[in-house]
Amino acid sequence: MKLLLPTSTAGSLPKPSWLAEPEKIWSPWALEGEQLLEAKQDALRLTLQEQQHAGIDIVSDGEQTRQHFVTTFIEHLDGVDFENRKTVKIRDRYEASVPSVVGAVSRQKPVFVDDAKFLRAQTDQPIKWALPGPMTMIDTLYDGHYKSREKLAWEFAKILNQEARELEAAGVDIIQFDEPAFNVFFDDVNDWGIATLERAIEGLKCETAVHICYGYGIKANNDWKKTLGSEWRQYEQAFPKLQQSSIDIVSLECQNSHVPMDLIELIRGKKVMVGAIDVATNTIETPEEVADTLRKVLQFVDADKLYPSTNCGMAPLPREVARGKLKALSEGAAIIRQELSA
Numbered sequence: 001m002k003l004l005l006p007t008s009t010a011g012s013l014p015k016p017s018w019l020a021e022p023e024k025i026w027s028p029w030a031l032e033g034e035q036l037l038e039a040k041q042d043a044l045r046l047t048l049q050e051q052q053h054a055g056i057d058i059v060s061d062g063e064q065t066r067q068h069f070v071t072t073f074i075e076h077l078d079g080v081d082f083e084n085r086k087t088v089k090i091r092d093r094y095e096a097s098v099p100s101v102v103g104a105v106s107r108q109k110p111v112f113v114d115d116a117k118f119l120r121a122q123t124d125q126p127i128k129w130a131l132p133g134p135m136t137m138i139d140t141l142y143d144g145h146y147k148s149r150e151k152l153a154w155e156f157a158k159i160l161n162q163e164a165r166e167l168e169a170a171g172v173d174i175i176q177f178d179e180p181a182f183n184v185f186f187d188d189v190n191d192w193g194i195a196t197l198e199r200a201i202e203g204l205k206c207e208t209a210v211h212i213c214y215g216y217g218i219k220a221n222n223d224w225k226k227t228l229g230s231e232w233r234q235y236e237q238a239f240p241k242l243q244q245s246s247i248d249i250v251s252l253e254c255q256n257s258h259v260p261m262d263l264i265e266l267i268r269g270k271k272v273m274v275g276a277i278d279v280a281t282n283t284i285e286t287p288e289e290v291a292d293t294l295r296k297v298l299q300f301v302d303a304d305k306l307y308p309s310t311n312c313g314m315a316p317l318p319r320e321v322a323r324g325k326l327k328a329l330s331e332g333a334a335i336i337r338q339e340l341s342a
């Protein structure tokens with residue numbers, strides 16, 4: 001029988017301090033050359049073991065081999081200058097030092113496929129692999145070549161599709177595209193954001209997911225959330241079109257957020273990966289708090305379509321906090337499984 005409520009993480013997990021400076025995003029590597037390659041693989045093994053120990057059902061690489069979920073992918077492409085970085089405002093919210101597009105973009109070789117094969121060789125559990133979505137990619141770089149967000153998004157969608165097909169062939173079960181930008185640029189989402197996402201998943205036979213969130217638990221995001229009022233209705237903009245799309249799973253934030261739960265009705269029929277762990281606080285949820293959130297979501301989603309997860313990536317959190325939160329997630333899901341079988 002298929003396991004109900006399979007747990008997973010929405011994105012990154014903290015890196016060990018011997019790999020990169022902890023508790024920050026874009027943290028520089030602590031090693032280089034051969035040593036760095038070996039350390040990344042060791043960290044990947046470790047993050048897998050931590051997920052297994054916590055009882056997570058759908059495991060991931062915890063993004064141990066990437067400095068950042070968007071820029072690391074972009075930096076592996078031709079047409080990108082990642083040494084001469086530019087500072088731009090991303091998500092209409094905060095400044096970041098990002099790579100520049102200086103010519104036609106293309107992917108000469110796979111970016112994460114070897115890492116995915118390595119993870120696949122370590123476990124028989126289902127694997128989820130995250131890639132940046134086209135719209136979030138163009139929002140995390142400086143474009144000095146195409147001068148058109150839409151044009152560049154279509155180019156990236158083609159490249160992402162090449163990578164996704166190879167990840168699928170490497171044995172990845174779920175390919176997830178991260179699109180936090182979907183919560184910010186509503187007109188673009190509906191004009192071409194979802195269309196380029198569909199291009200990125202074209203021809204895939206594995207399951208596909210889109211993760212739309214309110215970002216890492218960093219100050220710029222936490223300050224932004226304070227301006228969003230008592231009801232966060234951003235999902236209302238993208239959900240109707242996503243419901244019509246061929247994406248299988250929609251990943252969204254719930255725990256401690258002000259997202260009205262009934263917005264989930266707008267993606268009726270989709271599987272829902274629901275954030276039941278807050279990544280913006282070091283306070284570890286109790287399993288009962290996780291279960292409470294899942295119970296509320298179950299008013300709008302069938303149990304066989306509910307995937308408990310985290311709100312977003314946990315890279316900026318202390319490792320012991322992340323471990324505690326993963327454990328709370330799997331114990332919370334276990335409470336609900338018990339209730340459903342009673």
Ligand code: ZN
Nearest residue numbers: 213215312313
């Ligand atoms: Zn996220």
